[in-house]
Amino acid sequence: MSLERTLEAGHRPLSRAAGDLLALCRRHPAVAVSLVVILVWVVLIAGANIFSPFNPLQPAMKVRLNAPSLEHLFGTDQLGRDVFTRVLYGGRSTLAAALAVVAAGSLIGTLIGAIAGFGPRWLDEVLMRVTDMVLAFPIIILAMAVAAALGAGLGNGVIALAAAWWPQYARVTRGLVLELKSLDFVAASRTSGRHPAGILVRVILPNALPTLMVMAAVDIGRAILNFAMLSFLGLGARPPAPEWGAMIAEGAQVMDQWWVATCPALAVLTLVIAFNMIGDGIRDWMDPLMRRRR
Amino acid sequence: MWTFTFRRLLLLIPTLIGITLITFAVTRSIPTDPVAATIGEQAAEHPEIVAVYRAKWGLDEPLPVQYLTYLRNLVRGDFGDSIYTHRPVAADLADYLPATIELATVAIIISILISLPLGVLAARFRGGPFDGLVRTVTTIGVSMPIFWLALVAINIFYFHLHLVPGQGRLDSGLAPPPTVTGLYTIDGLIAGDFGLVANALYHLALPAFVLATWSIGLITRVTRASMLAVLGQDFLRTARSKGAREPYVLVHHAVENAILPVITVMGLAFGDLLAGSVMTETIFGWPGIGRYAYSAASHADFPAVMGVTLVVAISYTIVNLAVDLAYALIDPRIRAAMS
Numbered sequence: 329m330s331l332e333r334t335l336e337a338g339h340r341p342l343s344r345a346a347g348d349l350l351a352l353c354r355r356h357p358a359v360a361v362s363l364v365v366i367l368v369w370v371v372l373i374a375g376a377n378i379f380s381p382f383n384p385l386q387p388a389m390k391v392r393l394n395a396p397s398l399e400h401l402f403g404t405d406q407l408g409r410d411v412f413t414r415v416l417y418g419g420r421s422t423l424a425a426a427l428a429v430v431a432a433g434s435l436i437g438t439l440i441g442a443i444a445g446f447g448p449r450w451l452d453e454v455l456m457r458v459t460d461m462v463l464a465f466p467i468i469i470l471a472m473a474v475a476a477a478l479g480a481g482l483g484n485g486v487i488a489l490a491a492a493w494w495p496q497y498a499r500v501t502r503g504l505v506l507e508l509k510s511l512d513f514v515a516a517s518r519t520s521g522r523h524p525a526g527i528l529v530r531v532i533l534p535n536a537l538p539t540l541m542v543m544a545a546v547d548i549g550r551a552i553l554n555f556a557m558l559s560f561l562g563l564g565a566r567p568p569a570p571e572w573g574a575m576i577a578e579g580a581q582v583m584d585q586w587w588v589a590t591c592p593a594l595a596v597l598t599l600v601i602a603f604n605m606i607g608d609g610i611r612d613w614m615d616p617l618m619r620r621r622r
Numbered sequence: 623m624w625t626f627t628f629r630r631l632l633l634l635i636p637t638l639i640g641i642t643l644i645t646f647a648v649t650r651s652i653p654t655d656p657v658a659a660t661i662g663e664q665a666a667e668h669p670e671i672v673a674v675y676r677a678k679w680g681l682d683e684p685l686p687v688q689y690l691t692y693l694r695n696l697v698r699g700d701f702g703d704s705i706y707t708h709r710p711v712a713a714d715l716a717d718y719l720p721a722t723i724e725l726a727t728v729a730i731i732i733s734i735l736i737s738l739p740l741g742v743l744a745a746r747f748r749g750g751p752f753d754g755l756v757r758t759v760t761t762i763g764v765s766m767p768i769f770w771l772a773l774v775a776i777n778i779f780y781f782h783l784h785l786v787p788g789q790g791r792l793d794s795g796l797a798p799p800p801t802v803t804g805l806y807t808i809d810g811l812i813a814g815d816f817g818l819v820a821n822a823l824y825h826l827a828l829p830a831f832v833l834a835t836w837s838i839g840l841i842t843r844v845t846r847a848s849m850l851a852v853l854g855q856d857f858l859r860t861a862r863s864k865g866a867r868e869p870y871v872l873v874h875h876a877v878e879n880a881i882l883p884v885i886t887v888m889g890l891a892f893g894d895l896l897a898g899s900v901m902t903e904t905i906f907g908w909p910g911i912g913r914y915a916y917s918a919a920s921h922a923d924f925p926a927v928m929g930v931t932l933v934v935a936i937s938y939t940i941v942n943l944a945v946d947l948a949y950a951l952i953d954p955r956i957r958a959a960m961s
Contacts, residue, residue: 461640
């Protein structure tokens with residue numbers, strides 16, 4: 329039992345992960361900047377009610393379409409609502425939706441990939457063919473179809489995107505499980521008489537987890553972009569609820585008052601760039617060939 | 623090569639069946655009254671219309687039979703009727719698809735013309751200011767909410783600078799050329815009407831550039847990465863030591879060996895283009911299937927949405943097939959392994 333314990337401790341201690349992150353930031357300053365950008369947005373969004381005295385929903389017709397000023401940092405929209413406030417509150421919907429999409433997508437994908445990689449051959453075949461079928465659709469198109477079937481709304485938008493999101497995780501997890509399955513410590517665990525399901529859950533998956541978590545973390549940017557798209561098309565969050573994609577759609581009516589659409593768009597852009605930069609940094613970091621050549 | 627092509631074409635059949643299985647599953651996942659969703663609330667109030675509909679799609683049969691009925695109707699080109707336009711969805715799609723194909727094709731041509739030189743040069747001068755600029759711009763490109771970029775582009779180039787024409791594929795006074803392919807540029811060339819071709823290109827320019835934003839970013843980044851992997855290799859040193867000039871080494875030795883991943887990502891980028899067309903076409907008033915999909919989605923026109931979904935997935939699959947074939951055509955090793 330004690331042997332197995334040691335073998336199971338394949339997952340890295342937290343301090344080690346923090347050290348890795350620090351080294352990554354030192355090598356790629358862009359990653360550090362990106363982390364700061366994300367942190368600033370998260371703090372602003374989480375503390376929306378602290379950072380802004382305005383109500384995101386209450387119209388104020390006297391101050392319609394005011395340009396950015398000290399009082400209204402990002403100006404006001406057609407109904408006189410403060411755009412800065414709406415961007416912060418909107419971030420709650422967009423960010424929560426993006427996190428939910430990635431969480432649901434990675435969970436479903438990991439489950440399917442793990443079963444495919446660890447289960448019998450025929451099940452692997454069936455699951456991977458289904459994965460390929462879903463992969464035949466561009467994500468936003470399939471999400472659009474599912475959202476149209478379910479009806480518009482924040483929750484349905486998340487379900488629709490998650491339904492198109494999981495296949496990449498299924499593929500990666502399956503690959504990882506197949507690779508780990510052939511390693512000695514898994515064989516050791518098997519000879520010690522463990523139930524196969526126990527081996528999968530307690531021995532294999534913990535070792536696949538770091539890779540999957542990095543993949544999911546970097547994926548949040550793409551989820552933000554896709555959810556904003558779905559909302560822009562009227563299939564995600566619905567107005568008057570503040571949400572970045574829906575706000576850009578509202579701002580489209582008044583492009584001469586550029587701030588109404590541009591501020592939420594820049595929120596999307598900066599966050600997505602930050603997540604992509606971190607992804608690039610990690611990819612560089614994990615590729616020993618690239619590291620040597622730098 | 624022929625056996626390979628034939629085998630790959632055969633593989634298309636299970637893929638297409640898979641696609642229809644997914645769309646079938648989506649149509650059956652409507653939580654409310656699926657019949658009302660597919661024929662419209664008004665029609666659903668007439669029992670006789672509902673009965674005809676149920677019989678046509680075999681809705682009283684078990685699910686597998688329903689699927690076969692669904693497949694049979696699709697093969698016949700029957701995608702159902704649009705609730706909003708009151709026309710067969712297939713007829714709508716046939717009208718709008720050429721506009722999208724033309725826009726996406728021009729966008730991918732623009733992307734390739736810009737991305738390949740950018741990626742190659744960025745890799746060649748890695749670490750320099752040009753490389754830095756390319757990396758920054760392409761990172762912004764792949765992160766861009768292009769629906770906002772489209773709005774900004776229209777506002778600047780149309781409303782303020784008057785540099786680009788308004789909505790549509792041609793100026794409003796012009797009649798489209800006689801239909802051969804449905805692509806106005808090609809049909810105009812066939813008809814020998816160069817003024818019309820120029821006008822069609824004029825209308826294509828801005829939407830195509832906006833649509834190409836993502837793919838330019840994506841293809842440049844992959845080209846750069848793929849070139850970096852090749853540039854350090856010995857055969858380039860050999861070529862140089864034999865006295866080959868640098869541009870020749872770069873194009874004939876390096877690019878030829880770095881191109882395979884680039885072609886793969888072009889196939890993927892085409893999927894992005896089809897998806898991006900929903901946004902771009904809607905904003906530019908481009909009469910393609912993207913705008914059709916948007917209007918269908920906002921009018922709860924379910925059969926039309928599913929029709930677009932199906933057509934996009936099939937086009938995407940065909941493009942990926944073409945990518946596989948291009949692979950085999952370029953790399954003799956793959957050809958040998960597959961046949």
